Amino acid sequence: MQRNNFLVGVILLIWFVISFVTNILGPLMPIIIQTYKLSLTMAAFLPFSFFLAYGIMSIPSGIMIEKLGEKKSMLIAFSLNFIGAIAFGLYPQYGIALASLFIIGIGMAMLQVIINPLMRTSGGEENFAFFSVLGQLVFGLASFISPFVFSYLLAELSASPVQNPFIGMLAGLVKDGLSWTALYWLFSFIFLLILVLLSFIKMPVVELKDDEKSGAGSVYLGLLKNRDVILFFLGIVAYVGTEQALANWMSEFLRSYHQVDPNKEGAQAVAWFWGLMSLGCLLGLALLKLWDSRAVLKVATLIAVGVLSIALFGSKELAVYAFPAAGFFISVMFSIIFSLALNSVVQHHGSFSGILCSGIFGGALVPLIIGSLGDWIGLRFALMFLYITLAYILFLAFYAKPIVNNKTVSLKQLLGRK
Numbered sequence: 001m002q003r004n005n006f007l008v009g010v011i012l013l014i015w016f017v018i019s020f021v022t023n024i025l026g027p028l029m030p031i032i033i034q035t036y037k038l039s040l041t042m043a044a045f046l047p048f049s050f051f052l053a054y055g056i057m058s059i060p061s062g063i064m065i066e067k068l069g070e071k072k073s074m075l076i077a078f079s080l081n082f083i084g085a086i087a088f089g090l091y092p093q094y095g096i097a098l099a100s101l102f103i104i105g106i107g108m109a110m111l112q113v114i115i116n117p118l119m120r121t122s123g124g125e126e127n128f129a130f131f132s133v134l135g136q137l138v139f140g141l142a143s144f145i146s147p148f149v150f151s152y153l154l155a156e157l158s159a160s161p162v163q164n165p166f167i168g169m170l171a172g173l174v175k176d177g178l179s180w181t182a183l184y185w186l187f188s189f190i191f192l193l194i195l196v197l198l199s200f201i202k203m204p205v206v207e208l209k210d211d212e213k214s215g216a217g218s219v220y221l222g223l224l225k226n227r228d229v230i231l232f233f234l235g236i237v238a239y240v241g242t243e244q245a246l247a248n249w250m251s252e253f254l255r256s257y258h259q260v261d262p263n264k265e266g267a268q269a270v271a272w273f274w275g276l277m278s279l280g281c282l283l284g285l286a287l288l289k290l291w292d293s294r295a296v297l298k299v300a301t302l303i304a305v306g307v308l309s310i311a312l313f314g315s316k317e318l319a320v321y322a323f324p325a326a327g328f329f330i331s332v333m334f335s336i337i338f339s340l341a342l343n344s345v346v347q348h349h350g351s352f353s354g355i356l357c358s359g360i361f362g363g364a365l366v367p368l369i370i371g372s373l374g375d376w377i378g379l380r381f382a383l384m385f386l387y388i389t390l391a392y393i394l395f396l397a398f399y400a401k402p403i404v405n406n407k408t409v410s411l412k413q414l415l416g417r418k
Contacts, residue, residue: 007122008131010201011115014074015135017194018108019142019274020149021081021187025050025101026247026270027147030255030262031180036094040252040379044371047248048364049098051240053105054112055361059354061113070118071203073110075195080107082191089184092175100184112357121204133285140278147271153182154263223345223352232341235396236359238389239333241366245386246330247273248367250311250323253379258316265320272324280331293336297397304329305390312380333393343402362389 025047033043065073084103088096116132123131153167157179162168170182223229250273251266260266287296307329311322341356366389373382 004122004204007201007204008119010197011119011122012131012135012138014111014115014194015138016142017190018111019139020146021085021104021190022050022108023143023247023270023274024146024150024183026249026273027150027251027262027267028180028183029248030252030266032097033252035178035180038094040371040374040382041368042094042371043252044248044368045098046101047244048368050101050105050108051244051361051364053102054109055358055364057106057109058113058357058360061110062354065110065114069203070114071198071201073114074198074203077107077110077114078191078195078198080104080110082188082195085184085187085191089173089181089188090175092178092181092184109360118203133281136281137278140274140281143274144271144278147267150180150183151264151267153186154179157182223355226345228341228344229352229355231396231399232337232344233355233359235337235341235393236334236356237362237365238392239330239337239362240360241362242386242389242393243327243330243334244363245367245370245383245389246308246323246326249370249374249379249383253312253383254316254319254323256379258319260316260320269320269323273327276324276328277331280328281335284332284335287332288336293340293402294397294400296332297336297340298394300329300332301390301394301397305387308383308386308390312383337393337396340396340400340402344400 029043029046032038032046033040036042061073068076081104084100084107087103088100115135119131119135153170156162156164156167157171157174162171167182170185171179173185174182247270251260251262251270254260254266254269255262260269284296284300304326307322307326311319311326314322338356342352345352366385370379370382370385373385376382
């Protein structure tokens with residue numbers, strides 16, 4: 001099939017939107033806690049609702065997409081996103097926020113399953129690796145930008161009078177004087193625009209490869225009897241839990257222990273966390289050409305433990321830099337764990353991928369555990385739970401015995417020397 005550059009651009013836009021919306025919760029967390037007078041446990045149920053949807057919908061989404069096709073599934077996904085966002089915009093209450101995030105989470109889970117096969121078909125098999133990396137960079141860019149948009153939006157909304165006509169319109173839609181909920185009206189407009197755009201686009205027929213297809217129930221049951229499947233599934237749980245716990249709790253930690261303004265410096269810390277994750281992914285690609293992936297994972301995990309310790313027990317100046325730096329060092333973990341997992345079984349990679357993607361549920365579980373512990377022993381000591389998740393990832397780095405190791409070259413070869 002001929003490459004469709006326009007559709008590739010649309011897919012990259014969707015990657016941007018997924019990330020822009022998904023990773024805004026971290027900067028919002030301190031404001032939500034103060035708005036609704038929430039305990040840390042109650043606040044933790046917000047990311048729990050979102051990532052619970054990811055966890056339970058990854059496998060069903062794959063089955064549904066195979067039956068309905070990509071276009072219908074994407075329209076359903078963005079319709080759910082729109083409903084979730086506008087519901088909270090209209091009724092900005094804690095209970096509605098939980099339901100809204102769950103609905104948006106279902107839509108996002110569906111989109112994540114659709115995107116890669118559609119990108120492979122639209123961009124061409126020979127360009128898939130390049131566009132996959134480009135997609136990850138766009139994803140990281142959106143995560144980096146969204147906290148700055150959040151800070152800008154709050155600053156503009158607090159101005160009197162509001163100068164920007166679009167922001168003025170958002171301000172007019174805000175309910176109960178909760179200016180930060182204007183973000184969800186902004187999300188609603190974005191989702192509606194993409195719905196209209198997708199309705200006019202002709203989608204190619206996507207022929208799924210074996211490692212992209214969902215298997216029968218018996219295949220999943222068979223895989224779940226394999227110890228490696230369970231161990232690597234828990235590895236994804238541990239990684240996503242670590243990532244989301246840092247992203248969701250760092251701004252609240254900085255506010256609580258160092259009196260950092262969550263609307264400005266706190267939001268910037270979250271932004272740089274995601275920005276450095278993108279830079280770390282690029283460095284990781286280079287390191288995987290030189291080192292065995294298990295060695296990269298070991299080194300990254302040990303450094304991440306050290307950086308986390310500085311963030312938790314260092315001064316304000318150190319914490320503001322150490323939390324974002326943690327993003328840099330954990331950035332390679334997901335792709336390495338995922339590839340080691342798939343390279344540890346000989347068949348049913350599509351079904352195994354679905355099981356691994358369900359491990360995104362870790363983004364719901366670990367922040368909730370930390371929030372619950374935080375109400376009991378304080379957020380600083382609660383975040384020490386991440387030592388356990390990182391220790392498990394380190395265990396996997398020693399345990400993994402892939403069927404085929406990643407191909408590496410020596411530094412001399414890389415420099416073109418004999």
